[in-house]
């Protein structure tokens with residue numbers, strides 16, 4: 057018997073949710089949405105009002121305990137299921153967590169790597185696994201390195217587009233301008249700021265691809281996700297697959313493994 061499954065990803069800007077017909081990778085998506093954190097209280101009586109009730113849910117949250125509790129209130133108000141959240145551990149679902157303190161790794165990073173590993177293996181059945189670079193472009197940007205065995209080697213944390221711009225605006229007198237375009241040779245302040253932020257992220261990602269290539273001796277499979285992923289995709293060198301659902305995919309993989317255990 058399978059029942060609908062609710063997956064939730066709470067970042068520092070938005071809560072993303074997705075309802076699937078069951079708790080397994082490849083499950084059919086029935087409904088999805090995103091709310092800014094200020095609007096979490098609208099969920100139960102708004103976007104969730106007419107949904108079929110999930111039999112279980114699993115989420116990841118990096119926005120802090122107060123936000124997590126506000127989301128839990130909505131879940132228990134609307135649905136008959138217990139809120140459950142992924143806590144990064146030393147290893148789960150094909151990823152070995154190489155962080156110095158594994159539990160201090162962001163849950164969204166851990167879950168995205170699990171989703172990516174599952175996708176990479178599914179894309180090449182019967183072939184040897186590849187190392188990976190997994191990029192999350194949300195409020196912050198993270199750039200994760202995973203070897204062929206599924207070991208998380210380490211990752212970068214950078215400011216996201218919005219934080220970079222706000223930091224520059226607040227730290228200078230002359231950088232209060234509208235959003236510009238990404239240009240190779242920007243000739244106005246708006247384009248210079250937008251291009252600077254975009255290529256800062258692209259440069260960090262390219263460097264991590266080099267590190268993984270030389271450490272693992274193989275070209276990594278590269279995946280990108282997050283609310284601002286679409287902004288980065290056009291400027292990435294090499295083959296980067298934009299997978300909007302990477303964190304939800306990871307939650308489905310974990311939910312199935314936990315149900316089987």
Ligand SMILES: Nc1ncnc2c1ncn2[C@@H]1O[C@H](COP(=O)(O)OP(=O)(O)O)[C@@H](O)[C@H]1O
Nearest residue numbers: 067068069070194195196216217218282283284
């Ligand atoms: N429609 C949108 N709503 C909110 N943020 C958006 C939107 N489109 C792009 N973004 C960008 O995505 C970032 C937030 O992405 P998201 O994945 O929701 O972040 P987080 O996981 O940290 O909550 C913002 O910094 C913003 O630059």
Ligand SMILES: CC(C)(COP(=O)(O)O)[C@@H](O)C(=O)NCCC(=O)O
Nearest residue numbers: 067068118160161162164194195196
């Ligand atoms: C790095 C992050 C702030 C990213 O948050 P996001 O951009 O998804 O809102 C989050 O994953 C986090 O708080 N991590 C804990 C510290 C760490 O991963 O080392």
Ligand SMILES: [K+]
Nearest residue numbers: 066067164194
């Ligand atoms: K996130």
